[in-house]
Amino acid sequence: MTTRAAFWLALLLPWTVAQAGAQPVDGPAAPAPARPARAAAPPPRAPALRETAEDVALGSHLNANTVAVISGTPGGTYFRMASDLAFVLDGVDDLRVLPVMGKGAGQNAYDLRYLRGIDIGFVRTDSLDQLRKDKRVGNARSHIAYIARLFNDELHVVAGRDVTDIRQLAGRKVSFDVRGSGTDVSGRAMFAGLGLAVDPVNVDQPTALAMLERGEIAAMVSVAAKPVAVLAEFQGGDRFRLLDVPFAGGAAESYMPAELTHADYPLLASEGAPVRTLAVGTILGAYNWPKGSERYNRIARFVDAFFSRYDAFLKPPRHPKWREVNLSAEVPDWPRFPAAKDWLEHRGGQAPKLAAAPGEVAQFLGQRRGASEVDRDQLYQEFLKWRDGRGR
Numbered sequence: 229m230t231t232r233a234a235f236w237l238a239l240l241l242p243w244t245v246a247q248a249g250a251q252p253v254d255g256p257a258a259p260a261p262a263r264p265a266r267a268a269a270p271p272p273r274a275p276a277l278r279e280t281a282e283d284v285a286l287g288s289h290l291n292a293n294t295v296a297v298i299s300g301t302p303g304g305t306y307f308r309m310a311s312d313l314a315f316v317l318d319g320v321d322d323l324r325v326l327p328v329m330g331k332g333a334g335q336n337a338y339d340l341r342y343l344r345g346i347d348i349g350f351v352r353t354d355s356l357d358q359l360r361k362d363k364r365v366g367n368a369r370s371h372i373a374y375i376a377r378l379f380n381d382e383l384h385v386v387a388g389r390d391v392t393d394i395r396q397l398a399g400r401k402v403s404f405d406v407r408g409s410g411t412d413v414s415g416r417a418m419f420a421g422l423g424l425a426v427d428p429v430n431v432d433q434p435t436a437l438a439m440l441e442r443g444e445i446a447a448m449v450s451v452a453a454k455p456v457a458v459l460a461e462f463q464g465g466d467r468f469r470l471l472d473v474p475f476a477g478g479a480a481e482s483y484m485p486a487e488l489t490h491a492d493y494p495l496l497a498s499e500g501a502p503v504r505t506l507a508v509g510t511i512l513g514a515y516n517w518p519k520g521s522e523r524y525n526r527i528a529r530f531v532d533a534f535f536s537r538y539d540a541f542l543k544p545p546r547h548p549k550w551r552e553v554n555l556s557a558e559v560p561d562w563p564r565f566p567a568a569k570d571w572l573e574h575r576g577g578q579a580p581k582l583a584a585a586p587g588e589v590a591q592f593l594g595q596r597r598g599a600s601e602v603d604r605d606q607l608y609q610e611f612l613k614w615r616d617g618r619g620r
Contacts, residue, residue, distance in 0.1 A: 293322045295530045298330040298339050298349035300410070301432070305381070305453040306332065306350040306510075309547050316540045320533040333381075333410030333510065334358070340513055341371050347527055352381065353509045354414055354482065356562060373516040373565040375531055379552040380507035381410070382454050382486045383418050385471040386440065386462075386496060387447035394471045395424065400446035402426040403436035414508050415449040421479030433458045440468065447471070451508065453549040455492045462495065470496045473505040483508055514565045528567035535571050 297313060300306030310327035317325050330336050333352040337359045340349040351372075359368045385394060402419075405411035407430045419426060429436070429445055436448040441464060450456050462468070470493060475485045486507035490499040497503050517524035541550035556572055558564070 293526070293529070294324040294326055295347040295526050296326045296328050296345055298328050298336050298343070298346050300330055300332045300336075300350065301406075302329065303457050304332070305456065305547065305549065306330070306336075306410075308457075309350065309549070312541060312546045312550070313534070316537060316546070317530070317533045320537065321529060323529055323533050325530070331406060331408045332412075334413030335408040336410075337372070337513075338365075340515055341365065341368065346515070347523065348375070348512065348514050348530065350378075351511055351513045352410060352414060353511065353559065354417055355410065356511075356513075356559075358413060369562060371516055372513050373563045373568075374511045374513050374559050375527075375534070375565050375568045376512050376553065376555050377557040377559050378510045378512055379453055379549040380484060380486060381414070381451050381510050382488060383415065383473055383483075383506045383508075384450040384452070384454075384456060384459060384488065385447055385473060385505075386437075386450075386459065386468055387471055388440070388443075389467060389469055391446065391469075391471065394422075394473055397426050397447050398424060400426055401429050401444070403429045403431055403433075403439065403445050403448040405436070405450065406430055406432050411449055411451045414451040418451070418473075418479050418483060418506055418508075419449075421482055422474065422477050437462055437464070440464075453510070453547070454488055459496065460493055464495065466495075468496060470503045470505075472503055475504065475506065479506055509559070511559055511562075516563070516565065519566055524567070527565065531565065531567045531571055535568070535575070 297310045299310035307327070307329065310325075314325040314327050317323055328346065330339060330349070333350060333355045336349040337351045337355040339346055340351060341359065356368070356372065359365055359372070362368075385397075387397065391397065404415045412430060416428065426446075429439075431439065433448065433450060436445065437458070439445045440448050450459060470488055473479075483506040486505050487502040488497055488505055489502050490497045514527050515523070517527065535555060538553075538555060540546070541553075
């Protein structure tokens with residue numbers, strides 16, 4: 229082999245072996261090295277979002293000036309009154325009130341205690357008592373305070389005209405609104421206080437009225453501030469009525485006497501014959517944040533706006549129940565939110581008139597003979613006269 233031929237053979241041999249996939253002729257066969265897996269291409273990175281100083285400042289401003297209020301179901305009293313709060317107080321010192329639809333007073337007490345982001349809520353005095361008795365809840369009084377005692381919610385019992393006495397409902401199906409609602413909690417407690425055992429049903433109020441019309445239930449119950457829109461608008465003809473509820477038994481110890489009139493419910497109450505019933509107090513509660521914290525300061529700003537501009541709630545089209553509120557009225561055994569207490573002590577003026585409060589009932593009973601010695605209906609009438617005589 230010439231020198232030139234050897235030179236070209238040396239150049240071509242490696243290429244030929246590689247193409248044939250062969251090992252060198254003088255070495256043992258060996259497996260080809262594994263081909264490394266090709267790494268998947270990483271997804272394209274989104275461009276980093278940069279918040280400007282203005283973005284940060286706006287977000288901080290909105291959060292620092294917004295309070296969330298847990299209310300009730302659409303069309304209910306609490307839902308309407310939370311809307312009043314939003315309309316009247318919106319923009320006052322940059323304040324924003326954010327109504328949140330809730331299930332009603334019974335669930336609201338738990339939501340106010342536990343749900344993150346809820347600052348204020350409509351709850352009832354008996355709902356607070358239930359919360360305090362719940363063994364799962366630790367020291368409820370230290371977590372919930374009240375801003376103001378508001379008004380009374382009346383017990384409404386609607387039944388067919390064939391039912392002439394509430395005791396005729398014993399053992400029959402009666403609707404108490406959805407489970408966890410204020411009516412579910414307060415209504416059942418009121419019936420228990422009367423010693424009246426029924427077959428409870430839990431459906432929403434429009435469904436309950438439809439079931440009542442079809443005869444599937446004997447009565448439906450609503451514990452809410454009169455006039456209740458769903459009842460005032462109920463087109464049941466002359467087939468249904470509001471039942472009298474006696475001020476008697478354990479219910480008389482825990483609740484207050486009240487009445488519903490033809491003016492409240494033209495289709496369910498006879499003119500000139502008020503319907504006697506029971507009532508329970510509603511409060512505007514707040515989560516008891518530590519004084520000086522950011523959340524405390526939000527509620528304090530709400531308190532100042534709410535108290536300072538309360539007169540605006542007394543004018544149409546605001547709910548008529550605002551006229552029953554006495555901002556200085558107290559709730560026994562529960563603390564008042566410190567900012568509300570400070571405002572009333574240093575800036576409070578003459579308060580609007582107040583509907584009957586538990587303290588008034590106790591005061592009245594203290595001036596009379598023992599409750600067991602007095603006919604409860606007579607006691608009810610005497611209470612109304614006593615209250616009217618005091619300029620209420």
